[in-house]
Amino acid sequence: MEYSQKFKILDIPPVVQELVAGGVHEPPVQYKVPEQDRPAAVSEMPEPIPVIDLGRLSANNAEEFAKLQSALENWGFFLAVGHGMEPSFLAETMSVSKEFFKLPLEEKQKVSKIAYGDTLSIEGDILSEYTVKCRAVANIVLQNMAKLLNLDEEYFTNKFADTSYTLVGFNYYPPCPKPDHVFGLRPHTDGSAITVNFIDADVSGLQFEKNSTWYNVPIVPTALVVNIGDVMEILSNGFFKSLMHRVVTNTEKERLSLAMFYSLDMEMDIEPVPDLLDDKRPPRYKIKNKDYIAKQTYIFATGKQTIDTLKI
Ligand SMILES: O=C(O)CCC(=O)C(=O)O
Numbered sequence: 001m002e003y004s005q006k007f008k009i010l011d012i013p014p015v016v017q018e019l020v021a022g023g024v025h026e027p028p029v030q031y032k033v034p035e036q037d038r039p040a041a042v043s044e045m046p047e048p049i050p051v052i053d054l055g056r057l058s059a060n061n062a063e064e065f066a067k068l069q070s071a072l073e074n075w076g077f078f079l080a081v082g083h084g085m086e087p088s089f090l091a092e093t094m095s096v097s098k099e100f101f102k103l104p105l106e107e108k109q110k111v112s113k114i115a116y117g118d119t120l121s122i123e124g125d126i127l128s129e130y131t132v133k134c135r136a137v138a139n140i141v142l143q144n145m146a147k148l149l150n151l152d153e154e155y156f157t158n159k160f161a162d163t164s165y166t167l168v169g170f171n172y173y174p175p176c177p178k179p180d181h182v183f184g185l186r187p188h189t190d191g192s193a194i195t196v197n198f199i200d201a202d203v204s205g206l207q208f209e210k211n212s213t214w215y216n217v218p219i220v221p222t223a224l225v226v227n228i229g230d231v232m233e234i235l236s237n238g239f240f241k242s243l244m245h246r247v248v249t250n251t252e253k254e255r256l257s258l259a260m261f262y263s264l265d266m267e268m269d270i271e272p273v274p275d276l277l278d279d280k281r282p283p284r285y286k287i288k289n290k291d292y293i294a295k296q297t298y299i300f301a302t303g304k305q306t307i308d309t310l311k312i
């Protein structure tokens with residue numbers, strides 16, 4: 001399957017980095033979280049984090065498939081190994097991304113201005129290669145999710161073809177003077193179908209919620225974090241649940257994550273797969289992807305969950 005490697009740069013994130021470099025030692029007021037919502041201590045993981053070998057999964061290994069099922073149904077995410085990306089390739093991808101953030105603000109904004117509303121081709125460079133490899137990871141996961149729902153293996157990969165919407169999120173978190181007063185990223189579910197996230201090797205900070213308790217996602221070098229987003233919750237009519245997660249900062253180290261958000265074509269409806277519906281399981285959500293993405297941007301700013309506003 002061929003995929004377009006064209007991406008739009010939508011925005012350059014808020015420039016906390018420059019504030020820190022300029023000697024600002026208090027988080028700007030708009031980042032401060034009300035006391036009752038601040039990141040508190042997290043719990044120890046009750047059981048080991050699910051680690052799935054995608055090589056074994058592609059070879060139809062039954063044990064790996066069962067592990068995937070348990071990870072997706074119990075956690076909503078897993079760490080993917082056996083994805084075929086060499087440690088040196090991943091290290092280079094991270095280093096190229098860091099270089100971008102180290103550019104002076106004006107340089108970053110130049111990229112943003114030139115590319116805004118335009119299509120930026122990143123073909124031929126390492127990030128382009130990374131996006132192709134990540135797409136392969138997403139496909140393996142989508143094929144296996146289809147199998148878990150007793151659908152044709154290519155059901156989702158066909159739906160997520162050429163014109164589907166993929167967002168590449170570069171998240172940069174500078175060291176923060178008051179990590180307990182702010183979130184790197186406040187609690188949210190992703191508006192994607194699935195997200196494939198590559199996190200800086202030595203800086204943790206990603207946390208997820210299960211049964212109202214927050215847990216740290218441990219760092220497993222070269223493993224990618226794959227999580228379920230809202231679109232897959234909707235397509236599966238609630239069988240899969242999108243993962244509530246957040247990012248906390250620390251005083252010592254900067255942190256970078258590279259998140260690939262896979263979604264549907266903008267013009268498509270996001271609605272449950274018809275084969276999954278019957279009298280006992282009526283459709284629970286429906287919206288056009290375009291409207292969904294617009295709504296998500298707005299709702300995220302209010303701190304609510306978009307998917308909760310769509311339930312029929
Ligand atoms: O930085 C991370 O590890 C997670 C980022 C994230 O959740 C997002 O961009 O939606």
Ligand SMILES: [Fe+2]
Nearest residue numbers: 188189190245
């Ligand atoms: Fe996220």
